[in-house]
Structure formats: C-alpha cells, structure tokens
Amino acid sequence: MRLRHVRRAGPPCGAAPCGTAKTRYLVPHEPPDRAHAGRVMPPFPAATRLSLGLIAGGAVANIYYNQPLLGLLVQAFGHDASVLVPTATLAGYGLGILALVxxxxxxxxxxxIVGQLLLLAAVLVLAAASTSLPVLVLAGFLIGVLSTAAQQAVPFAAELAPDAVRGRVVGQVMTGLLLGILLARTASGFVGAFAGWRAVFAGAAGLATAFAGLAWFGLPKVRPAARLGYRALMGSILDLVRREPVLRRAALSQALLFAAFNAFWTTLALLVEAPPFGLDPAGAGLFGVIGAAGALCAPIAGRFADTRSPRPVLIGGAALTLAAFAVFGLLGGRSLAALAVGVLLIDIGVNAALIANQTRVYALAPGARGRINTVLFTAIFTGxxxxxxxxxxxxxxxxxxxxCAVGGAFAAASLLVPLLERRPRPRS
Incomplete structure (x- = not known):
C-alpha cells in the first residue's frame, strides 16, 4: 500500500490543537471512515470490550509481578536484583512497544495477541526456573517485550469504537489494563509471601495461556488498516513524530509522569519491609488494592475528554501526582495512612492524564493508531x-x-508541559 501525505483542516473534536491550522503527516492511503475499501468493522459488544480489558490487564500485569518480590529476589540473588530485574523488564516492555506494536x-x-501471549507463557516458565541472576534478568527482559500484547488491545479498542465515544471506550479498556498493573502487585505479594517468588512466575505462565485462549475465541478477526512492509511501517512512525506536536507533547508529559510513578512503586516494597513498618511482601502488595481505586477514574476521564477538553485532565493529573510526592515526603516515611493517601493520589493522577493523552493522540490519524500507540507508550515505558x-x-x-525528591521532580516537569502549551486561538 502506498503512503501519502494527508492535509487536515484543523484539530479533531476533543483533541488539543497542534499549534498550526493545517498539519500534514504520513499515514496509510486509507480514508478514515469506519467502512472503507470493503473493510467493514464488526460490532463492538460489551463482551468484546470486557475481553480486551481482561487481556490488556492480564498481559501488562507480568511486568509488575517482580516489584513486591524484590526483597525475596535480593535474598536469592543479591542486592543487584532489586535494580536489574525491574529495570530490564520495563526496558523490554519499551522495546517491545517500539518493535512489535x-x-x-x-x-x-x-x-x-495470541502469539505473544503463548510465547510469554514459555518465558515465564524460564523465569520460574531461573537459578542465576543473568538468566532471571534475561527472562525479565523478554517478559517485558512479550507483555506488549496489552498494547495491541488498546488500539484495537480505539479502532472498533465509534468516534463519539472513543475516549470512554478506551477508558474502559484502560481500566482493565490499569487494574492489571495495580492488582498484579497485590497478587504477587500474597503468592510470594506464602509460596515463594518462583510460584508467582509459574502461576503467571498459566494465566498467560488462558488469556491466549480468551483472545482467540473472544476477539473479532479484523483485516488490518494498512498493508505495509516493516521498513515503511517504521518510517511512518518517524514521520508522525516529526509532524504531530500534540503527539510529542503527550509522549513527553506521560513519560515524565510514569517515571515518577515507577520511581515510587519500585521502591515501596523496600520501604515498607524495613523498620519502622516491617511488612512482608503480602503487606506491600496490599497497596495495590488502594491504588486500584484510582484506575476506576479512567472511564470518567475519557468521558470528560470526549465531551469537553483533555487539557484540564492533564493538568489535574500531573498536579495530583506532584501532591502525592508532597504527602510521601512529609509523612510517608513514618505513616502507613499517609502512604495510602499518596498511593490513591498518584494512581488517580497518572491514570487520568493517560486517558486524556490517549484521547488526544488517537484522533490524529485513524489508520495509524498502532503506530501512534507505539510512540506514546515507547516514551512512557522508557520513562x-x-x-x-x-x-x-x-x-x-x-x-x-x-x-521523594526525584519523584517530585519528574511530576513537576510533567505539569509544566500542558501549562506551557500554547492555547488555541478562538475561531472567527
């Protein structure tokens, strides 16, 4: 399929302006309507939305199972495990988004989705059987790469959803993904405390296989929007980055927020398992239940972005994240209640901002949502x-x-991105 430059009259409804009246970008030669060139979109029933949400959450959970286990991994492999394993897993996820999504x-x-989940199950078995840190780090990296099946589910939802409710539908699927991120820590903490860290990875392998079956039987088969070679596909990503300032700003702001988010979550277990708290991995994992409440705001944020504007959601999300680190810094080192309040703030803030940014960028190029997702989430997980x-x-x-100083600095930098964004001129 040929690529062509498409001239757009202005920013789509609900999206933030690009800073220019007309933006050109490279997309597949496909019109944006929902039934084109014989490619009729299937219905999008609630069962399909639920399946996509479960698959997204079940896949992405694998990159967070290791976080409540860091104390156990340090006992088994030494202090380097607390840095190398989570960092390798998140780096693999970022690379997988760039190369596979x-x-x-x-x-x-x-x-x-099915192929990635089946390979993921095999790699999780390798992680469960690891007897040396290099093998576990390699397995963690591959777990990250293959867990990007979650990032196939999100643009799939955006593609199937009607335009008028895309933010709301993406918010619903993202609720599943975000609950997977947060509840993964709780489940991992409990299983790790009572059965050991190997049982966590072995159980995750069984879940990945089950989700592969759900994807095969629960998702529609849809002909792809583009027929491009891999080189052309990747080249068009660079064109989108160069020509879409909205995409660049969304990627930057969310990457900074996710840097703050992970700075906190990767060290939380180390804090609460030491004096004065002395919690075990199960206790550390319980903070995921508190944070899960923040994931429930995703459809609300999506509805607001559909009907009004994503910019206030972005500013509010970054401000809440910064407030969370203020709470952590003032009281979180000695109060479990303050930690709980901060967890709720950081998860609401990061999740609301993410939905708003997704709503903005998915409206930019209907035939290239996978590549737009690649740009956004490569930046996010690199951050x-x-x-x-x-x-x-x-x-x-x-x-x-x-x-707290490092996390607060990331959050403050993210807040500056929408605050410094040029507001659109009123149309005459």
Whole structure:
C-alpha cells in the first residue's frame, strides 16, 4: 500500500490543537471512515470490550509481578536484583512497544495477541526456573517485550469504537489494563509471601495461556488498516513524530509522569519491609488494592475528554501526582495512612492524564493508531525504566527523602508541559 501525505483542516473534536491550522503527516492511503475499501468493522459488544480489558490487564500485569518480590529476589540473588530485574523488564516492555506494536496496523491484531501471549507463557516458565541472576534478568527482559500484547488491545479498542465515544471506550479498556498493573502487585505479594517468588512466575505462565485462549475465541478477526512492509511501517512512525506536536507533547508529559510513578512503586516494597513498618511482601502488595481505586477514574476521564477538553485532565493529573510526592515526603516515611493517601493520589493522577493523552493522540490519524500507540507508550515505558532506575538508586543513596525528591521532580516537569502549551486561538 502506498503512503501519502494527508492535509487536515484543523484539530479533531476533543483533541488539543497542534499549534498550526493545517498539519500534514504520513499515514496509510486509507480514508478514515469506519467502512472503507470493503473493510467493514464488526460490532463492538460489551463482551468484546470486557475481553480486551481482561487481556490488556492480564498481559501488562507480568511486568509488575517482580516489584513486591524484590526483597525475596535480593535474598536469592543479591542486592543487584532489586535494580536489574525491574529495570530490564520495563526496558523490554519499551522495546517491545517500539518493535512489535506497529505490526498491529499491518497484521491481524487478534493473531498477534495470541502469539505473544503463548510465547510469554514459555518465558515465564524460564523465569520460574531461573537459578542465576543473568538468566532471571534475561527472562525479565523478554517478559517485558512479550507483555506488549496489552498494547495491541488498546488500539484495537480505539479502532472498533465509534468516534463519539472513543475516549470512554478506551477508558474502559484502560481500566482493565490499569487494574492489571495495580492488582498484579497485590497478587504477587500474597503468592510470594506464602509460596515463594518462583510460584508467582509459574502461576503467571498459566494465566498467560488462558488469556491466549480468551483472545482467540473472544476477539473479532479484523483485516488490518494498512498493508505495509516493516521498513515503511517504521518510517511512518518517524514521520508522525516529526509532524504531530500534540503527539510529542503527550509522549513527553506521560513519560515524565510514569517515571515518577515507577520511581515510587519500585521502591515501596523496600520501604515498607524495613523498620519502622516491617511488612512482608503480602503487606506491600496490599497497596495495590488502594491504588486500584484510582484506575476506576479512567472511564470518567475519557468521558470528560470526549465531551469537553483533555487539557484540564492533564493538568489535574500531573498536579495530583506532584501532591502525592508532597504527602510521601512529609509523612510517608513514618505513616502507613499517609502512604495510602499518596498511593490513591498518584494512581488517580497518572491514570487520568493517560486517558486524556490517549484521547488526544488517537484522533490524529485513524489508520495509524498502532503506530501512534507505539510512540506514546515507547516514551512512557522508557520513562518508566528511567524512573525505576533513578528511584532505586536514589533510595539506596539517600533513603526515602531522596526518592521523594526525584519523584517530585519528574511530576513537576510533567505539569509544566500542558501549562506551557500554547492555547488555541478562538475561531472567527
């Protein structure tokens, strides 16, 4: 399929302006309507939305299972495990988004999801059987790469959803993904405390196989929007980045927020398992239940972005994240109640901002949502890997106050992105 430049009259409804009246970008030569060139979209029933949400949450959970287990992994493999394992996993996720997620615009997404989940199950078995740190780090990296099946599910939902409710539908599927992120820590903490860290990875392998079956039988088979070679597919990503300032700003702001998010979560277990708290991995995992309440705001944020504007949601989300680190810094080092309040704030803030950013960018190029997702989430999880590394190193060097300073700096930088964004001129 040929690529062509498409001229747009202005920003789509509900999306933030690009800063220019007309934007050109490289997309597949496909019109944006929902039934084109013989490619009629199937119905999008509630069961399909539920399946996508479960698959997204079940896949992404695998990159967070290791976080409540860091104390156990340090006992088994030494202190380096607390830095190398979560960092390798998040870095693998970022690379997988960059290398694999664009294929959803050129190959059937259902088949991609099934294949990735089956390979993921095999790698999780390798992690469960690891007897050395290098093997576990390699397994963690591959777990991250293959867990990007979650990022096939999100643009799949955006593709199937009607335009008028896309933000709401993406919010619903993202609720599943976000609950997977947060509840993974709770489940991992409990299983790790009572059965050991190997049981966590072995159980995750069984779940990945079950989700592969759900994808095969529960998702529609849809012909891809583009018929592009891999080189052309990747080249068009660079064109989108160069020509879409909204995409660049969304990627930057969310990457900074996710750096703050992971700086906190990768060190939380190390804080609460030490004096004065003395919790076990199960207790550390319970904080995921508190944070899960924040994931429930995703459909609300999506509805607001559909009907009004995403910019206030972005500003509010970053401000809540910054407030969370203020709470952590003032009281979180000695109060479990303050930690709980901060967890709720950080998860509401990061999740609301993410839905608003997704609503903005998915409206930019209907035929290229997989590649847009690639740009957004490659930036996000690159930021996450940086935040995980910076957070654990800051905690090791200066304790909890140093961690709060690093996380707060990331959140403050993210808040500046929408605040400094040029507001649109009123139309005459």
């Amino acid at each position: 664009p294929l959803g615009d050129a190959l059937p997404r259902r088949s991609l 996450g890997a940086i935040g995980a590394s910076a957070g654990t190193r800051a905690f090791a060097a200066g304790g909890w106050p140093a961690l």
